[in-house]
Amino acid sequence: MQFFQFTEEQDMLRKAVREFVEAEVASKAKEWDENDVCPVELWPMMGELGLCGVFVPEEYGGAGLGHTERAIVLEEISRHSAGLGIALMTHHLGTAAILYYGTEEQKKKYLPDLCSGKKVGGLSVTEPSGGSDFMGQKSTGELKDGSWVLNGRKCFITNSHIADVDVWTVITGQDEKGRPVMTAFIIDGDAEGHAPGRKEHKLGLRGSVTGDVVCNNVKVAPSQMLQKEGAGAKIAMTTIQEVGRAGMSAICVGILRGCVEEAVKFSSERILYGKPLNKIQAIQMMIAENRVEYEAAKLLTYRATGMKDAGLPCATEFAIAKYYSTEASVRCAKRTMDSMGGYGIVNEYPVGRFLRDGLASIPSGGTSQVQLLITAGATISGK
Amino acid sequence: MGLSIAVCLKPVPDPAHYDKIKIDPVKKTVVREGIPTILNPCDKHALEAALQLRGPEGTVTVISMAPPNAEETLREALAMGADAAVLLTDRAFAGADTWATSYTLAAGLKKAGHFDVIFTGTESADGATTQVPAQLAEWLGWPHLWNAVAIEQTGETQLKVKTKAESEWSDYQVSLPCLLAMSRESNKPRLTSLMGVMKAKKKPLTVWCRPDLDVDDAALGMQGSPTQPGAIFEPEMGRKGTLLGGDADEIAVQLIGKLRSAGIAIETGDVCAPGGGGI
Numbered sequence A: 001m002q003f004f005q006f007t008e009e010q011d012m013l014r015k016a017v018r019e020f021v022e023a024e025v026a027s028k029a030k031e032w033d034e035n036d037v038c039p040v041e042l043w044p045m046m047g048e049l050g051l052c053g054v055f056v057p058e059e060y061g062g063a064g065l066g067h068t069e070r071a072i073v074l075e076e077i078s079r080h081s082a083g084l085g086i087a088l089m090t091h092h093l094g095t096a097a098i099l100y101y102g103t104e105e106q107k108k109k110y111l112p113d114l115c116s117g118k119k120v121g122g123l124s125v126t127e128p129s130g131g132s133d134f135m136g137q138k139s140t141g142e143l144k145d146g147s148w149v150l151n152g153r154k155c156f157i158t159n160s161h162i163a164d165v166d167v168w169t170v171i172t173g174q175d176e177k178g179r180p181v182m183t184a185f186i187i188d189g190d191a192e193g194h195a196p197g198r199k200e201h202k203l204g205l206r207g208s209v210t211g212d213v214v215c216n217n218v219k220v221a222p223s224q225m226l227q228k229e230g231a232g233a234k235i236a237m238t239t240i241q242e243v244g245r246a247g248m249s250a251i252c253v254g255i256l257r258g259c260v261e262e263a264v265k266f267s268s269e270r271i272l273y274g275k276p277l278n279k280i281q282a283i284q285m286m287i288a289e290n291r292v293e294y295e296a297a298k299l300l301t302y303r304a305t306g307m308k309d310a311g312l313p314c315a316t317e318f319a320i321a322k323y324y325s326t327e328a329s330v331r332c333a334k335r336t337m338d339s340m341g342g343y344g345i346v347n348e349y350p351v352g353r354f355l356r357d358g359l360a361s362i363p364s365g366g367t368s369q370v371q372l373l374i375t376a377g378a379t380i381s382g383k
Numbered sequence B: 001m002g003l004s005i006a007v008c009l010k011p012v013p014d015p016a017h018y019d020k021i022k023i024d025p026v027k028k029t030v031v032r033e034g035i036p037t038i039l040n041p042c043d044k045h046a047l048e049a050a051l052q053l054r055g056p057e058g059t060v061t062v063i064s065m066a067p068p069n070a071e072e073t074l075r076e077a078l079a080m081g082a083d084a085a086v087l088l089t090d091r092a093f094a095g096a097d098t099w100a101t102s103y104t105l106a107a108g109l110k111k112a113g114h115f116d117v118i119f120t121g122t123e124s125a126d127g128a129t130t131q132v133p134a135q136l137a138e139w140l141g142w143p144h145l146w147n148a149v150a151i152e153q154t155g156e157t158q159l160k161v162k163t164k165a166e167s168e169w170s171d172y173q174v175s176l177p178c179l180l181a182m183s184r185e186s187n188k189p190r191l192t193s194l195m196g197v198m199k200a201k202k203k204p205l206t207v208w209c210r211p212d213l214d215v216d217d218a219a220l221g222m223q224g225s226p227t228q229p230g231a232i233f234e235p236e237m238g239r240k241g242t243l244l245g246g247d248a249d250e251i252a253v254q255l256i257g258k259l260r261s262a263g264i265a266i267e268t269g270d271v272c273a274p275g276g277g278g279i
Helices: A008-024 A029-035 A040-048 A067-080 A082-101 A104-116 A232-269 A281-309 A315-339 A341-345 A351-361 A368-380 B015-020 B041-054 B068-080 B098-112 B132-140 B194-200 B248-261
Strands: A121-124 A140-144 A147-158 A165-174 A180-188 A194-199 A210-220 B004-008 B011-013 B037-039 B059-065 B084-088 B117-121 B144-155 B158-165 B168-175 B178-182 B205-208
Touching: A008 A040, A008 A067, A008 B068, A008 B194, A029 A082, A029 A351, A040 A082, A040 A104, A067 A082, A067 A232, A067 A281, A082 A104, A082 A121, A082 A147, A082 A165, A082 A180, A082 A232, A082 A351, A104 A165, A121 A147, A121 A232, A140 A165, A147 A165, A147 A180, A165 A210, A165 A232, A180 A210, A180 A232, A232 A281, A232 A315, A232 A351, A281 A315, A315 A341, A315 A351, A315 A368, A341 A351, B004 B041, B004 B098, B011 B015, B011 B068, B037 B041, B037 B068, B041 B059, B041 B068, B041 B117, B041 B144, B041 B178, B059 B068, B059 B098, B068 B084, B068 B194, B068 B205, B084 B098, B098 B132, B117 B132, B132 B144, B132 B178, B144 B168, B158 B178, B168 B178
Parallel strands: A121 A165, B004 B059, B004 B117, B059 B084, B084 B205, B117 B178, B144 B178
Antiparallel strands: A140 A147, A147 A210, A165 A180, A194 A210, B011 B037, B144 B158, B158 B168
16 A cells, blocks of 8 residues: 655645646635625636646646646645635536536537636535435426527535536436426526526625526527437436535635644744743644544545545545535544634635635535435445 | 856755754864755856757756765756756866866866857855855866846857856956856746656756866865865854842832943833733
8 A cells, every 4th residue: 555645746836736726826815704795706817827727638728637746736725715615616617517418519618718717617416405316306307499498406516606517416307207307408598588587695605706697598509518318317416525525625625724823823922921832731732633634634635536546436535524524524623713812713814714614614515414324325335 | 059157056055954053073074964965056047048049059067066965956956947956966176176076077177078058157155255156267278157137049050148246247248168157147947847757857957077078187186175264153042131139219219220221212202011912
């Protein structure tokens, strides 16, 4: 067994992303959180740097790298802004659905603009009837006069108000056993009848836009369908399982690193009883627990991304990583606040934001209970 | 024909870790172990200037005299967009002052080929002598300008260069080849793309040691350095404390007297109640 180590290129890549984050993200993250605005203006720059299409082959305008590199990108951004992290993560979801399930024509049409940051991507699956009740979706697609007509309302959709390319799942009929047939379509954001609806006022992950997206008699050509009728469930599930949960895990690894670094910084600078706080063993225990949880989340996340890059089944590994990383980010943020005393609740420090972002990360891509159900199922069946 | 450009780079201790830097009291050199290195911030402006001036057919070669682990720094420069890198590394080069450093760099540049322009930063973040650019140009016998803030190519072998000295600017027409030390104000260095990182590993990085260069051993490293550090000491940062005696009122009177005698104006007014509003 080899010990866990990033390659030299991955270390360089991390350094390059960190430079971007320190220059363009770190000092603005607080403002994005306070004003709850998504910095869409950063997309062209992120595109130029290869962050928008990190795992997309170069022939479609991407950086030609893998999901480990994508996780590094999301971790580095989320170290300072988990809000921007989830916005980019969701852009990757729409991009991945087209990359992995699109025709050559669809890839050539959409991927170059998504990779360059000219357009923002999104994936709309969750409905008011629930996200985990996956097949209970109510949105419909009907074939009329050679076009598919889509109707429905999606909710809790990240990038709802900024996506230029939106991948939707709708029910297009029933199979011979009466089960719903789910189909996925690519919708241009400016298509007639496609519009954002209510914008959620969130606890955390502010700096990303989350809300409803409505389709009201949106006409799309059959060429906008991803794969074939009935493939929508597989497309949505694998994208959420292996790209969405991967992204949420990496985002929370970034929050966890933030907790470790902020706890060290504060405890080194704060003088109590005539000495730095970090000389007190009770505080040292907190820093150590933060470090342990950060390292564990990192190992789980990057093991899963390594499996994804190797083409191995990894849905369970991502469920485990997502469950652990999101829950650990909340524990670490709370612990870091505790270690800071009264300063922990002052918004001048980012730790309160880390706590809110960690909490908001738990339901994104499936609650912790959903991740545990997946893990239990795989464990009991011997997978 | 594009320009053939060289850029001198130096890996320096990361300023974010300056609090961990120690000085070896015997060798009188910076102890770098455990301190991450970064590309000297000024040198990034030199590299950016080179990449902007290069043109579609030109080349940019980065060169450094540094320990073997400087390959990482040179790869970063390749990722930013340089075409080739040369590392001059040998124990014989260690301990060099600016004179021996510029001598070794000049030898490396002569071996590396013909260059139209050599860019440097104005200074390094660690030594900050500002001497290497001028010394290097003298070894090469080239014209040089320091603290250049703007460059424009006005002919095949001519550059128009604006330099800044304190609050004054000067415009020069410079014939190539020349050496320019770039100001931090000259440009905003580009960020490195992921595609640049991946391309960097395929670009040539040449390592030359002492035997590869046509140099005089007596002019290399510590033995070739005419300047040596004198006494090195750490400033005394301890605070002097004075214990005041008496009850609270007496101590307050003494304290105000001491502050006033130290030249600090004290206004007498309402006395605040003790205690604070902690939560």
